[in-house]
Amino acid sequence: MEVDLTLLLFIFALASFIGFELISKVPPTLHTPLMSGANAISGITIVGALIVAGSLGNPLGKWIGFAAIVLATINVVGGFMVTDRMLEMFKKKEDEK
Amino acid sequence: MSVFLPEIILYWLPDTIQLFYLVATAFFIRGVKLLNSPSTARKGNQFAAIGMMIGILVTLFDQNIVEFELIIGGIIVGGFIGLLLAKKVQMTSMPELVAVFNGFGGAASALVAWGELARNPEILSFDTTGLVSIGLSVFIGALTFTGSFIAFGKLSGFISGNAITFPGLNMINIGAMIATLGLIGYFAFDPTNSTLFWIILGISLLVGVTSVIPIGGADMPVVISLLNSYSGIAAAMAGFVLQNNLLIVSGALVGAAGLILTNIMCKAMNRSLGNVIFGSFGAATGGLGGNRGGDKTVHETSAEDLAIQVAYASKVVIVPGYGLAVAQAQHIVKEVATKLESRGVQVKYGIHPVAGRMPGHMNVLLAEADVPYDLLKDMDEINPEFTTTDVVLIIGANDVVNPLAKTDPAGPIYGMPILDVDDAKRTVVFKRSLSFGYAGVDNPLFYAEKNQMFFGDAKKSLQALNEALNEV
Numbered sequence: 001m002e003v004d005l006t007l008l009l010f011i012f013a014l015a016s017f018i019g020f021e022l023i024s025k026v027p028p029t030l031h032t033p034l035m036s037g038a039n040a041i042s043g044i045t046i047v048g049a050l051i052v053a054g055s056l057g058n059p060l061g062k063w064i065g066f067a068a069i070v071l072a073t074i075n076v077v078g079g080f081m082v083t084d085r086m087l088e089m090f091k092k093k094e095d096e097k
Numbered sequence: 098m099s100v101f102l103p104e105i106i107l108y109w110l111p112d113t114i115q116l117f118y119l120v121a122t123a124f125f126i127r128g129v130k131l132l133n134s135p136s137t138a139r140k141g142n143q144f145a146a147i148g149m150m151i152g153i154l155v156t157l158f159d160q161n162i163v164e165f166e167l168i169i170g171g172i173i174v175g176g177f178i179g180l181l182l183a184k185k186v187q188m189t190s191m192p193e194l195v196a197v198f199n200g201f202g203g204a205a206s207a208l209v210a211w212g213e214l215a216r217n218p219e220i221l222s223f224d225t226t227g228l229v230s231i232g233l234s235v236f237i238g239a240l241t242f243t244g245s246f247i248a249f250g251k252l253s254g255f256i257s258g259n260a261i262t263f264p265g266l267n268m269i270n271i272g273a274m275i276a277t278l279g280l281i282g283y284f285a286f287d288p289t290n291s292t293l294f295w296i297i298l299g300i301s302l303l304v305g306v307t308s309v310i311p312i313g314g315a316d317m318p319v320v321i322s323l324l325n326s327y328s329g330i331a332a333a334m335a336g337f338v339l340q341n342n343l344l345i346v347s348g349a350l351v352g353a354a355g356l357i358l359t360n361i362m363c364k365a366m367n368r369s370l371g372n373v374i375f376g377s378f379g380a381a382t383g384g385l386g387g388n389r390g391g392d393k394t395v396h397e398t399s400a401e402d403l404a405i406q407v408a409y410a411s412k413v414v415i416v417p418g419y420g421l422a423v424a425q426a427q428h429i430v431k432e433v434a435t436k437l438e439s440r441g442v443q444v445k446y447g448i449h450p451v452a453g454r455m456p457g458h459m460n461v462l463l464a465e466a467d468v469p470y471d472l473l474k475d476m477d478e479i480n481p482e483f484t485t486t487d488v489v490l491i492i493g494a495n496d497v498v499n500p501l502a503k504t505d506p507a508g509p510i511y512g513m514p515i516l517d518v519d520d521a522k523r524t525v526v527f528k529r530s531l532s533f534g535y536a537g538v539d540n541p542l543f544y545a546e547k548n549q550m551f552f553g554d555a556k557k558s559l560q561a562l563n564e565a566l567n568e569v
Contacts, residue, residue, distance in 0.1 A: 005226050008345055012333055015346040019353025022129045029448075029473070031358060031457035034132050036195050037142050038354045039325050041125055042202045044149065044347040045332040047156045048209035048339050052216055053171060054162030061216025066167040068208035073175025074182070075202040080146040081183035082194060087139035089464040 033086045040079025046072035099160045110160060117155040118343040124148025125347055129354065135470065152343050188465045189425050192455045196249040196321050199328050203241025206331035210234035210338050211298075220288045228288050230337035232281030235294075236301045238331035241324050243305030248321050251314045262311035267375045270308045273300055312373065318455035319362050319373050326355025362456050395531065398549035400558070403525060404565035410487035412443045414479065416516055420493020420528070422453045422462060424555040430492065431466040433559055436566045445472050447479035447489075447516050449497040476516055483520035491518060492527040493555045499540045508538055524548045527555050 023034070049072050053065030099110060106113075125148045131141025156162070186194045210231040214220065223231070250256035277300050284293045312320055329351025336344025363370050398406075407413050415430060434444045446463060453459035460473055474482070483489065491498055494516075502513045518524050519542060528550065531543060542548055551558050 004340065008337060008340065008342075011342060012337075012345050012349045015349035016353040018126060019129075019350040020357055022126065022350070023354040023357040027133070027135075027475070029135060029457050029460045029475070030132060030138055031361070032191060032195075032453075032455055032461050033138060033142070033457070034129075034354075035322055035325060035358060035455065036191070036198070037132055037145060038129070038351050038358075039195055039199050039202065039328070040142075041129075041145055041149070041347055042199075042325065042328045042332050042351040043205070044152060044344055044351075045202065045206040045209055045335050046149075047152050048332075048335045048341060048344055049171070049205060049212075050153065050156050050168055051159060051161060051339055051341070052209055052212040053167040054157075054159075054164055055216065056161075056163060057216035058218055061212045061214070062164075062167060064208050064212035064215055066171045068205045068212060069168060069171030070175040070178075071201040071208065072205035073172050074179040075198045075205065076149055076179070077176045078179030078183040078194075079198050080142060080149070081180065082186060082191070082198075083142045084139065084146075085183065086188070086191070086461050086464075087142055089461070090135050090138065090470060 033083050033090075036079060036086070037083040040076055040083060043072050043075035043079060046076055098157045098162070098165075100163075102158070107160070110158065114155050114159060115342065117151055118341075121148040121152040121155070121343055122346050124151065125350060129350065152347075188462055189422060189427075190253075191458060191461065192318060192321065193249050193252045195325075195455075196245045196252060196317075199321060199325050200242045200245030200249065202328040203238045203245060203324070203331050205238070206328065206335045207235045207238025207242065207298075207301075209335040210238070213338050214294070223288060225285050227338055228285040229281060230334050232284050232297055234331055234334035234338055235298055236277055236281065237327050237334060239298055239301035240305040240308075241327045241331055243302045244309045244327075245305075245321065245324050247306055247309040248317045248324065251309075252317050256310070257314075260311050260313040266307065266311055270304060273304050273307075277301060277304070308374070316373050318451075318458075319359055319370075321455070322355055322359040322362055323370070323374075324355075326352050326359060329353075329355055358456075362451060393544045395543055396549045398525060398551050400551075400561035400565040401568070403549070403551060403562055404569050406523065406525075407437060407442065407488050407490070407562075408440055408566060408569040410437075410442055412445075412482075412486050413437060414445050414447050414483065414486045414489045414518075414521065416447045416449070416452075416489060416491045416494050416498060416518060417459050417463070418449070418452050418492065418494025418497060420495075420555050422458065422493070424493060426492065426556040426559050427462040427466040427468075429556060429559040429563060431463070431468050433563050433566065434468070436563065445474055445479065445482070447474055447476070447483075447518075449476055449494070449516055450514075452494065452497065476514060480517045480520075483517050486521040487523065489518045489521045489524045490527065491524060492559070495528070495533070495540055496538075498524075498542055499538065500542055501538055501540070504541075505538075510538060518542070519545060519547075522547065525551055527551045527553075527558050529554060 049065055049068035053062050053069050124144050128141045128145030131137040214231050280297050329348045333345050333348025336348055437444050448459050496510055498516050498518045501508045502510045502515045505511055
């Protein structure tokens, strides 16, 4: 178990470094879409919600998982779609030039 | 869904799922990378969405998942609500929507941890790592949830935008956070004590409220960005609970990304993150608005007068700010600009990094009003151009054009990068009154010899200017 934890912490730390490097290069123009896009990715917790709601166990836990699915899906679907709506406007202008 | 698979595949299934998680992660990283440039940003967002799709689909094959009623129901309900919100929202309300989505994300992570705890009939089957992760996930997720909704309330005006605080509140908040961490440690040793869990959840929800409420409305974008980072960390913590690599990696990515973005925003305002969170900016200055020395005079202008000035200028730069976003005047700005362009006036937009209600928000609003993308100039691009500019129209912006940022080392905004509008031949400030900007300092630009004030609501003033231009 302890070995697993070190490995997970390793992954966590490396992913954080990638996040730092990726974001530092984004121009100010795109900060709002970026914030909303990153927010949509944080909806990844839906994967956890699926496991909790779909596995066997105490009904209370599964219903809590259901609530988590609803909220996470709103975050994911809404987040990606609204980001796309913003970026679509940006793009259209460039095409018209 | 694993029941549909032949046995030979079942043997490899756990490893296959992990490999697909790796693919999903690659899509996320590539997607964020593509969000770097306006020309590829849309593709980047789609890449991230594909990554999410892969993650969700592959998880459905997890052998632990055996019942699908709640999953299908939840996705339909959540998907419908998300779709509706994304389609209906006004572009000006984007900061509010991001706050709401973020709150939901945080709540979902807290619920995942809580649900995993409640689902298992044998609480003692969790090891210390699992229990600490559950505690942290609930703590950060719940705090993100209430904090985001307070931020939403402040942005939409349900809650006073002023900093609501009292001496010692910061200390109480810090104390409560440390106490919660201590309780989480205690919970890991005594997981059967359900009262302990409720106390952790309760304090976390409360701390979200009390730590955001003392922060002024104009700082909400920074707060949301920080909470966005938190919701990523909460997802990663839920990943530790379930020992799920995809959650850990994606959560960490968003956590780091949100932190960097928050830092960029603070830098643009020349403030430290600590100052934003604990400084209660705007609390002391709230009552001072409009108070100023009476010895200084300003030059006022009218719609008709201004129409003549801009109509016969050769180059006009528009500097939009928070006030323009609040007045929803982006469409009328575009109309004025179009009229000027048809007269042969060169029109550009100078956009400060923190203009609007969140960074980059002004670009989105102007893009929505069909302003061509290449006319929107960043601060570094537009600053050298002011010397050749005839008229600068400053609409709803204040601190970002305040020369005190350069001249007054004792002032709160000293060192903040500003737009050098005073290099232009004339500046015109569209503003309701001479009240201070949210930094709480007077703006010498208003009293400058070559500056004129156009008092009134930004939208109404622009409409008047637009009509006056017909008469010129």
